[in-house]
Amino acid sequence: MRDLIVLGGSSHPALTKMICKNLTIEQGQVLSKKFSNGETSIEVKGSVREKDVFIIQSGCGNVNDNFIELLIMIAACKTASARRVTAVLPLFPYSRQPDIPHMASVTGAPSISTKKDQYTYESRPGTPKPLSSFNGPRDPSLTRPDSSGLITPLLRGRDLKDPFREITPRDSLVPVGTPVDARGKTESGYKQWIAQNGTLIANLLTTAGADRMITMDLHDPQFQGFFNIPVDNLYLKPLLKHYLIDYVPNYQECVIVSPDSGGAKRATSLADALGCSFALIHKERRIKTTEGVKAIGPLGVTSGLSAVNHHPSPGTHTTVSMLVGDVKDRTCVLIDDLVDTSYTITRAAKLLKDQGAKYVYALVTHGVFSGDAINRVSKSAIDKVITTNSVPQNDNLAGLGDKLEVLDVSRVFAESIRRIHNGESVSMLFDHGW
Template structure:
């Protein structure tokens, strides 16, 4: 007996960033499988997949973020439960798609008796049954080594670079701290722009406390774009922008993949010298966090292209010209 099988792609989404999942499904031309996620009266989560995934190549999309309906931890737990449901439904392969990787900043021990929670998250998804992981602009590349399986590290650079090309020729790409210099350098090379660096130090033992120090590079009278992977409380970005304003920058913009915008971020950005903040839709932007100076770009096509490449067993890094590997 000879059996010729067909590959089937199944796309499932959690509730944390359903709009992005819908965009990805539209780009791929496939329907979203209903995950039927809900809570019991005591707060426990439950999911029941709306169709058979037996023998399918399953991609489960969930951003690890807090919304009005759930916490970050709820979003991660919902993601894990959907993975378990797909595994027990006899999926052939399960890829977890995390546009934003929860706990990604806890990727090392900076002080004694601290956890490495980014590794714990990877371990949990492996235990749940995920065989492959896909994420956009991880906080650090070493997270790829935390998951015991293939990791597709996507970058939002093509989307952000396309936007920045319209900002004129006299452009300076600015790294808000020494840790982001490599990323800022890649942007400056692609844009044929100059590079500047904000030298700063973080106050030891104080969360979200940043002291900006000085600007290395020529920014006077020029358009400056601050590049970072995320904007959380906006302390780093605003302190850097104030330094650029003091040094005479004519225009100051900020570009980041993940717009977390927690705590005092919106007020800080509203009152900052930053003219425009450009982020992507890896995280949803609720109405209360929307400002006229915040612009959201979509990464749905990048995620869709990567999913298609994995499904077709072709190269993901070729989509980015290898820029996602450094």
């Protein structure tokens, strides 16, 4: 095609080659290297003057290095007088942080996970110590009761008793003793100050010179609102629909399951397209138990409502996972947009098998599988995982073998690039795929 150049970053060169093969064009040459201090250097081989440039870089691997490399490539092309630069990010980086900020020490999600021989697949790995203890000054002398009896910091910035002793900003955020949940929120809805990176990432891309962006299955579709440039959020639903029809026996009888409430819309959309039934796993996070009261007991299975309850000691926090729907002796299909540590889908699969599910598929768009996720999935109740090559899957295929199947999305991205370059509509890909 005339005046079209496709460049690829270092995150996923195999996908770039496959996209160029589908477009029947030669891949543009880019020389990327690092200096001894870690700085990235980019040199674009060949002229991009007045060309339509598409830069493919997925948000995987060394995410920060790859993102900086993408920004430098965009700026290099704009400096070289490219007519239009489109950033193609099959997996968009930092898109989950506006939803649930990563607080490893609070949520219990490990920053670094180790490989184990056995897993419990309960609702949460080790529950950290009670959260009410980290929100205030450690020294009782720095606090005093107010008229309501609630202990609060004396003064933001300085202690009245000791004017030379500072109270840290963290101590001043919420009163001491105020209950705080796993997401850092109090009962009034106040949220601790945690960096929200959505606007920053969007501004970095547009400031570097990106004129358009293409991605697939954003964790939160509202993330497009951070951009003031066109964003094409491609859907994997057509490909998943074709896979279920072609490879799942009696697919009309299967149950489409959302592993959490956030993915319910995605799962119900696929269930409606296939005419299948739908089930939802709902998690109540950090339910407090009090002294003298027994932990939550079993709820039993009534009218399609079932639950797995965990019995904590009094005064701790726990999580209850409830299955809404009937899955007994049925084939279940878990639908999610991303698998990272695999805690969500492996625990969901255990709950489904406990409730009598016969076979469990896990269909996910982006299979990151970080930490010990591969080992967890291999030992879990999931019978088969289907993901895409939006991120490299060679190592994951070696670890999971026949348990993992990879769908090719290069044709979808290639067709979207062709249509955008020719000024055609991209909406057909949302409904029919390619």
